[in-house]
Amino acid sequence: TAAFPQLEKSQEESLVDNLLQWSLANGLVIYPPNFKSYQPVSAPTTLYPTPFPKVAFQDAKDVQLLFNELYAKVASDEKFLFGIIDELAQFDSDFTGKLWETYIKAKNQGIVQPLSLGIFRSDYMVNEIEGKKPQIKQIEFNTVSVSFGGLSEKVGELHNYLNNHGDYSLDEDSSKFYKTEDLPISDSIKKLSDGLADGDYYYNNQKKSTGTIVLVVVQDRERNVFDQRLLEFALLSNHGIKSIRLTLSEIESKTFIEPNSKKLFIKSTNDEVSVVYFRSGYAPTDFNSQKDWDNRLILETSKAIKAPTLLTQLAGAKKIQQILTDEEIISKFITKNPETENNFSQLLDTFVAIYPLDNSPKGLDAKKLALETPDNFVLKPQREGGGNNIYKQDIPNFLKSIPEKDWAGYILMELIHPQHYQNKILRDGEIYNEPIISELGRFGTIVFNQESGEILSNNDAGWLLRSKFESSNEGGVAAGFGCVDSVVLN
């Protein structure tokens, strides 16, 4: 059977009608640029779910707990991080440097909360090679402000609704085009909010609902606010935990710290904050001045559990990802014990080659590769949020434009080549019909002790499929070149 229903024009029109109105009635929405607070638009989505190999989908699930553990262990190993980040900070003094500097300040002032909440997303594309088992390959591991857990669940429900409603069916008997069991729905709204509740629970010495609240640190005029709100609403209705949203620059004026206990409170309500959930603070533009960094410091030294701590955020640096592709190094954090052996090799199998661009032997090889066969690579700085990478033919000129000593601030990563699909993207009511490629994200939540490395809870938290035109190098949904999608397993 074909990957996608081949609908007639009138069928497609009624599909689009149903899709848009379902989206708008069910919170699958974002704010458009220059929005009014009462007027969203439907989030960009595909018309159809995109085929995804069942084995690869399962692989991503299988390795998630071990990946959570890996990054928790890294974040708990200050010495290891110091060795890497302290050097890296030179190349990126504006951001990695500031994160590190803020951590050092926090440490000097005293870090009173040993627990850290990881809300992670491991991103993959599928390498499909004729005759071989399709294999997930990791794009990156995100340890701060992972998004689309809210909209992901919604788009899965959307595609299921359209399938159940017969909108994908071609023939007159209106049966379903896809089997329901092939259209899984991510439970990421529930699971991610459960993760926040876990943080609250451990903050309160394993007691539920003591009235403490979650502080969501947000960007000013965030457009992807509904993705965040869906988690907040679930947190309140499933766990009775309230949340409040502040920007980084509001922290000083709207919160206060109890000097002895270092407990963090909201001024207007006297609410005690158990968890600080960062949906901002992952990019230089999130800090407008030293005051915002000072506010980040206030939060880091408070007793509230941070999701993530500065160390956990730094553990997600691209440089760390590169270093962890070395089996010897990764084995210091997670071990091949009989119980996890399978997952461990599954995890290693998700890595493609990632090279440093320094003067180590590996680095020197990589410099040659970057200049001679750039088409196989993407060059990444220590940044998050999309739009920062340099692709293929652009790499040599870019490298030549900066001093060679600064190259060490970048990593060189093998490009993954996922299959293209002729799905359609709907954006602002318009249908785009170009080949797309998809990226699977798997969410995870983990509570761990950053001082001892002990893990208190560790959970898979659903998944996300984002798709973008094959022709565009980056895939940010809010940024305008991608959309949320769901899988049809095959």
Added chain:
Amino acid sequence: TAAFPQLEKSQEESLVDNLLQWSLANGLVIYPPNFKSYQPVSAPTTLYPTPFPKVAFQDAKDVQLLFNELYAKVASDEKFLFGIIDELAQFDSDFTGKLWETYIKAKNQGIVQPLSLGIFRSDYMVNEIEGKKPQIKQIEFNTVSVSFGGLSEKVGELHNYLNNHGDYSLDEDSSKFYKTEDLPISDSIKKLSDGLADGDYYYNNQKKSTGTIVLVVVQDRERNVFDQRLLEFALLSNHGIKSIRLTLSEIESKTFIEPNSKKLFIKSTNDEVSVVYFRSGYAPTDFNSQKDWDNRLILETSKAIKAPTLLTQLAGAKKIQQILTDEEIISKFITKNPETENNFSQLLDTFVAIYPLDNSPKGLDAKKLALETPDNFVLKPQREGGGNNIYKQDIPNFLKSIPEKDWAGYILMELIHPQHYQNKILRDGEIYNEPIISELGRFGTIVFNQESGEILSNNDAGWLLRSKFESSNEGGVAAGFGCVDSVVLN
């Protein structure tokens, strides 16, 4: 305690933020004028739930099944309707006349479906007189295209969310301002979609899910589409019943009738229609030409169950409402049997005086009243959908402007004087702070045999509170002078 929280400016701002984003994430939305299909706005709502007397709220529930039965019996009494409507048709040949004419045509062609589905809403305002029990007084009984069952459930959830989130609380301990048990949530989405499923069930000789579908007859570019969609989505997810939306003018081109069985089918999918659910066809503007009336006739003579049939729609005429205020007449349809005695008198208690304006002794009295004390009255033509009534001082001049023989097409109704409340209305992000008054609607669904009068199912289906500025005479939400609200029982 005060009726409403007296919030500070900053508290109100964050309340509005939470309110808007909850609404947009949960389908409490409508399309603005000249909308794009992917861009809704939050529905106008009150900031707070509005006080409503518990006893009066219960009264409306208590009488709903009996009201459903009453109007089912009236719709089943063709002779009674003939005596009234045939005369009324003269005064309003454009609409009541056309409905009646179309019914007569259908009858001549042969009506093959004896069953009728009533989806009703009985509307009330509360008369609160010092020292007396607050009493619901009926504004009107709607038998066609009753709306806001979808948004009503949502606004109840909204006000509960805000209360649970502490957004209404004034003091520092962030407790709830209202008791949860005083903020009931209407279950009208579920109940109204259950009503549609009842129609499907009886169409299929009491079998569930045979693959038949519901045809929703809609207005072109309906702005209140999400209110309708919420019922459709529940119908699919709770009952597995699909629905399709067509305008009246699309009926001929997009459906066909099987000549022998008179079964109604959708051309593109061959789906058999069990229930035709009218969310259009209640106002003259819904019919653009004789062709639309012909299409209405096609539906009426099909085997599908209509919600409502033409007779059921006509039973909701304001004139019928007036006639039914006579205890002798109403007793012909519902009787004071020991079981229902209490409800029967409760039902009678909901009536205010309604007069004919004809040459009967009562009518002659009423003409005097209309001209001499118009401030006590509202004058109503045989129309639905708001904006048609004449109020108070406007009545004498209006009556004088038309021939006296045409006055009989109107009814004169005593004005109800509900209490004003200083709630606030939020519309397009702006807060309006003027005294408001509220109207309670109670939904009901009933399947009955229009030939025999037999009742097959009869259910209460939740409720609606709409509020409007006291200064505006009409309260249509979509029309722009009202909003959806919920109750805080007291």
